[in-house]
Amino acid sequence: MNDIARQLLRAVAFLAVEALLLDRVPPVHRFLSPSIYLLYLLWLPFRLGRLPLLGIGFLYGLVLDMFTHTPGLHASACTLAAFLRPYLIQVLMPRLDEDSGRSEPSIGSMGAFPYATYLALMTLFHQVWLLFLEWLDLGDAGYFAIKVVTTSVLSLTLMAVTEAVFRNRGLEGRT
């Protein structure tokens, strides 16, 4: 119960920051539109099954869509992220023992390098899909790639800051 309440609170916090802050700030540059809300899905506990994970991803994206007036856009991207997450964790962390099964992905539970790779790849997949859906056109492939990379880098920077601020106690994987 405590766990569920904490997860809900965290989701609300991420959505609030994303929808009420990041989405409203006028873009600094056409290449720079950072987002951080994906981190919530990346922080979900390991033990969550694939089906609940997909459900949560879909609903989470849908709620954000309600705020950004883009029905289906973030829902689709978050569902994709939720679908890819278990596979990526399996590759990066082959030995998922009972103990770590109760915790969340973090530097402490995964190791610094696998965790960083996990964050980077998930953000990249997510941004590629999101931008593709938004444009429905690869158009200028170079422009597309630059936009994906800059947005991903900026988002990752924001995630690192969040990580440092809210998870400084986080070697044991708790917020």
Added chain:
Amino acid sequence: MNNIRELLGRYSAPILFLLLQAASLSMLFRFNRYHESVFLSLYNEFAGAVNARYDGVTSYFSLRRQNEELVRQNTLLLNRLRSDFERPDTSQAAAPATLPEGDRRFRFLPAKVISNSVGSRKNYLMLHRGTDQGVAVNMAVVSPSGVVGTVVNASPNMCIVMSLLHQQSKVVAVLKKGSGYGEVTWDGRDPRFLSLSKVPKTVAVAKGDTVLTSRYSDKFPPDYIIGYVESVLEDQVTSTYNLRVRSSVDFTSLQYAFVVANLQAAEMEALRKSTQEVNE
């Protein structure tokens, strides 16, 4: 049944993923104006391409019917031309709708081309229309794109047409610009080109001028197109031009033609004869 359940169990995550993606994408394409328009335009393009292909194939099946329909319509329109009528008293103007049938001079009779030649020096066509259907020898034959020739023989249901591409063919022609009567003949070489001779040098002729049938012809409807001036060959010895004319009719692909009956021809002929008798 067990197999299905096992399959569903093993692939439940991918299946749910696809279902949720379908739900999100359907929302995306339904509720976002830009996405909806992109989706619809893609869809329309695809459907349009398929339909165009389909139509390209099926239109062949109705081609014959369409052709007949067009010929019927052309006949109707050609028979309403003001130039089909010639009143005895030309000072009385009359609007086309009020022209009495008794004043009709030309009547267009549609006919299917059943054989055709362009390769010889004396080319003939055969039309599927004969004396029982109102064709008589010496009637003019035109196609929608221009003059074709003259009927030289007719049986009850068929007739033979001497094409313009015949060494003995001779059609009185006029330049659309107004003056310059001449004779259109064929030199027997290129089926695309005719020659127009006896045009006096007092007339200014340029490349591209339109060549029409003359009003003085007994059989051809006036101002019907024959072709366009392709080049001007000046004849140094005589005082006339020799013009090379590109025929407006593609004689190699004729499908339908109109036999033109001159309903006042008998009267004209009788008058001519009686004049000759008086003079002799």
